[in-house]
Amino acid sequence: MIQLYIDPGTGSFIVQAIVAGFVGVVFFFKTIKDYIFVFLGIKSKDNDIDDK
Amino acid sequence: MTNNQLPSSFRDPASFVYIEENKIFRKIRSEYKNEMKHLMHSGLYDELIDKKYLIKHTLLKEELNNDLVIQPEEIEFISYPYEWSFEQIKDAALLTLKIQNIAINYNMSLKDASIYNVQFKEGKPIFIDTTSFEFYNEKPWKAYYQFCKHFLYPLWVLKYNSPALQGLYLAWLDGLDPQLTKNVLPFKSYFNLAVLLHLHLPLSFKSSKKVNEESKLFTKSKLKNLLKHLFTTIDKLKLPQQLSTWNKYYDKNITNPSYLEAKENIFVDYISSIKPGVVLDLGANDGHFSKLVKNANIIISTDFDAYVVNENYKNNKNENRTNILPLIIDVCNPSPGIGWNNEERMIFFGRKEFDTVIAIALIHHLVFTYNITLEMIAKKFSIAKKFLVIEFIPTSDEKVIQITKNKNIEHINYSEEIFETSFSSFFKIIKKQNISHSERILYLYERKD
Numbered sequence: 001m002i003q004l005y006i007d008p009g010t011g012s013f014i015v016q017a018i019v020a021g022f023v024g025v026v027f028f029f030k031t032i033k034d035y036i037f038v039f040l041g042i043k044s045k046d047n048d049i050d051d052k
Numbered sequence: 053m054t055n056n057q058l059p060s061s062f063r064d065p066a067s068f069v070y071i072e073e074n075k076i077f078r079k080i081r082s083e084y085k086n087e088m089k090h091l092m093h094s095g096l097y098d099e100l101i102d103k104k105y106l107i108k109h110t111l112l113k114e115e116l117n118n119d120l121v122i123q124p125e126e127i128e129f130i131s132y133p134y135e136w137s138f139e140q141i142k143d144a145a146l147l148t149l150k151i152q153n154i155a156i157n158y159n160m161s162l163k164d165a166s167i168y169n170v171q172f173k174e175g176k177p178i179f180i181d182t183t184s185f186e187f188y189n190e191k192p193w194k195a196y197y198q199f200c201k202h203f204l205y206p207l208w209v210l211k212y213n214s215p216a217l218q219g220l221y222l223a224w225l226d227g228l229d230p231q232l233t234k235n236v237l238p239f240k241s242y243f244n245l246a247v248l249l250h251l252h253l254p255l256s257f258k259s260s261k262k263v264n265e266e267s268k269l270f271t272k273s274k275l276k277n278l279l280k281h282l283f284t285t286i287d288k289l290k291l292p293q294q295l296s297t298w299n300k301y302y303d304k305n306i307t308n309p310s311y312l313e314a315k316e317n318i319f320v321d322y323i324s325s326i327k328p329g330v331v332l333d334l335g336a337n338d339g340h341f342s343k344l345v346k347n348a349n350i351i352i353s354t355d356f357d358a359y360v361v362n363e364n365y366k367n368n369k370n371e372n373r374t375n376i377l378p379l380i381i382d383v384c385n386p387s388p389g390i391g392w393n394n395e396e397r398m399i400f401f402g403r404k405e406f407d408t409v410i411a412i413a414l415i416h417h418l419v420f421t422y423n424i425t426l427e428m429i430a431k432k433f434s435i436a437k438k439f440l441v442i443e444f445i446p447t448s449d450e451k452v453i454q455i456t457k458n459k460n461i462e463h464i465n466y467s468e469e470i471f472e473t474s475f476s477s478f479f480k481i482i483k484k485q486n487i488s489h490s491e492r493i494l495y496l497y498e499r500k501d
Contacts, residue, residue, distance in 0.1 A: 012200075015254045016192040020274035022249070023281040047146075049153050049283040051103065 059395035060168070067183040076126055078109070082118035084183055087160070091185050096158035100179070105151050107173075107180045124182065127171045128350045128377075129330075129404055132397050133202075134221035135379040135387060137362035138210050138291050139369070141218070144170040144177045145203035149283045151179055152193070156272055156279075161188040165199035167227070168397075174374040192270040193278065200250055201227025204282070207289055208251075209233060212241045215291050216358040218380060225391055230255050246285040291362065311489035318485050319412070319441065320344050322496040325483075326439050329407030334383050335414035339364035342376050348408070350375050356382035383414075383432075384422050401435060409436035412494075416445040416452050419466055420459065426466065426474040434478035440497040444471050448491055468493065 037043075061069040066084035070077055080088055091097050100106035109124040133141055144167060152162045162184050169181040193199075205228040209217055213236060220228060230251055241247045319341060328348040336342050338360045342353035353376050355361050364378035381387065386400035411433065418424040433440055445452055447466060472481070479497035486493055 012197040012254060013192045014257060015250070016196055016278055017270065017274070018253065019249050019281060020270070020278045023277045024274065027277055027280065046284065047287045049146075049150055049280050051150070 059393065060391070060397065062392075064164075064181070064183055076124060077112070078122050078124055078182060080120040080122065080183055082120075085118060085120070087186055088120060088183070090158075090160065090187070091182070094158040094160070096155060096160055096185070099154055099158075100151060103150075103154075104174075104176065105147060105154075105179055107171075107178055107182065109182060122182065124180065125173075127173055127178075127180065129172075129352055130398065131172060131377060131379055132221070132387065133167045133206070134219050135381060135400075136218060137358055137365050137378065137380060138207070138215045138218075139362050139365050140172070140177070140378075141167070141203065141207060141210070142286060142289060143369075145199075145207065145286050146283060147177045147179060148199065148203065149279050149286070152195075153276065153279045153283075155185055156188055156275060159188045160185045161193065162186075162195050165195035165202060167202040167221075172377055175368055175372075175376065176374075188272075190269050190271065193275060196278070197254075198227065199282070200254075201229065203227075204250055204286065205230065205233040207286060208241060208244075208247060209236060211289050211291060212237050214358075215362060218358060222387070222390060225396075246281070250282075250285075294359070308489050311487060314488040314490075315412075315443075315492075315494065316341075316344060318487060318494045322441055322483055322494070323347070326408070326496070329438065330404060331408045331410060332406040332436075333410040333412075334381075335411060335417070336364065336378075338367065339376055339378060341410060341412050342378075343367075343373065345410075348375060350377060352406075353378045354381035354383070356380065356384075384418065384424070405437050406435055407437050408439040408441065409433050411440070411442045413443055413445065413451075415442065415471075416449070416455065419464060420452065420456050420461060423464075426471055427477075430474040430478055433475075434499065436497075436499055438499055439482075440475075440479055440495070440499070442475075442495050442497065443487075444468060444493040444495065446491050 056072060057068050057070045065081070066087070067078050067080040070079065097106070101108050107124045107127075109122040112121045112123050114120055133144070136144070147170060148162070148165055148167075152165075155161055163186040164181075164184055166181075169179055169184060170177045171180050172178070206218075206220060209220065209228065224232075234251055234255060237247065237251075242252075323345050324347065328345055328351075331342075331345055331348045331351040333339070333342045333345075333351055333353045336353040336355050337357075338355075339353045342351045342364070345351050353361075353364055355364070355378075358380050361378045361380045364376070367373075368376050368378065381400060387397075389395055389399040389402070390397045415426070415429055418429055419426065433442070446468065447453075447456075447461070475495075475497060478500060480500055481495060482498050483496040484493060
């Protein structure tokens, strides 16, 4: 069934909450990894959303 | 409302854009005054201008009813996502995320994430909608769904299906629907975690059951995590290495480098003898000849092949060339006017006047592949207000033989003489030179008054 009148925003709010929670955990481990890499002197080539 | 309001500027109640005496202005309604004040005085505007992320503007006046009139800097040439290559769309997406990420630091948030809020200026994407910012309210990002439809889903389709599908933007003005995206993406996309999170997961919330999530707090750090995830997801998207007929054309297909060098020399001689102004390079491939135009205001470097336009954009970006705007344009089928009343997004040939038109190694394709007559081509190219640099390729040329080998071309009126007669209706010859190591001729024409 094509659901024309569902506010796409409703689903998107839940999705954002789930994604944010999920990636929060991922980024926690990534921060540890980055810390170790910095410690070992390995530079990350990744482009970052925060211009550094 | 004013009569000269731009047909594309009607969606945002906060402001609209209009033209007066060929200049662009934005009227900001008094209801949006607080947001505007915060944007200007919180430091957000300064940071975005400093980074060249947002279009600069001058405040002209405050009217009696407290409406503001600002004059934004002009965009040399307006272009649309259905004319952008993969990397251009990707950069526009990353810019939008960076702006949202900065805005949150100043307690503001983008209320929409339309790809039409982005244009290209000096080789880089720039955000043009000054009134897209609203106060951040610790809720999930209102524009997330629109961001997915306008940027994320199309980028996946370009990556997983074909980079030549940018024309989908023409059919879906408000971006790609998630269900449609799911239907067209190949099975291998299921192995991409981001596809599962941002496409399949939202599609699984089909019912309209009321969710209380809306009222839940969505902290800044959560929002930042979401943005960072979207950013890394998009930043990592790469097109698969693939050759089209036209990419690496100059490496693959030019058997005689002396011929190419001779052509380049004549071309540079022609171009340096004129003031090219606003240039339209048709069939520009990866911008090989566009690059040789050093003295132009801007060069709209077009080709119908999405791969070569992508190369063109990447090269200019890597080499910090700022006056070339590569666009996917098929001269036989240029972008139409779309949206409300067919006016919201302008037709390609109605956006700006071109001073100089360049057509290198193009007309034999138009004549022999698309059956367009030399008269029709001459008439079309007379859009050039001042100059035309055009290459004539005789029927004895190996490339013409190649494209006509299965075609009866006896009935096609095509010769140097017919070529010159056709173009003489609109242009006069300034320079004409044979290109050595070939039978081709390069012309510099000037438009007759």
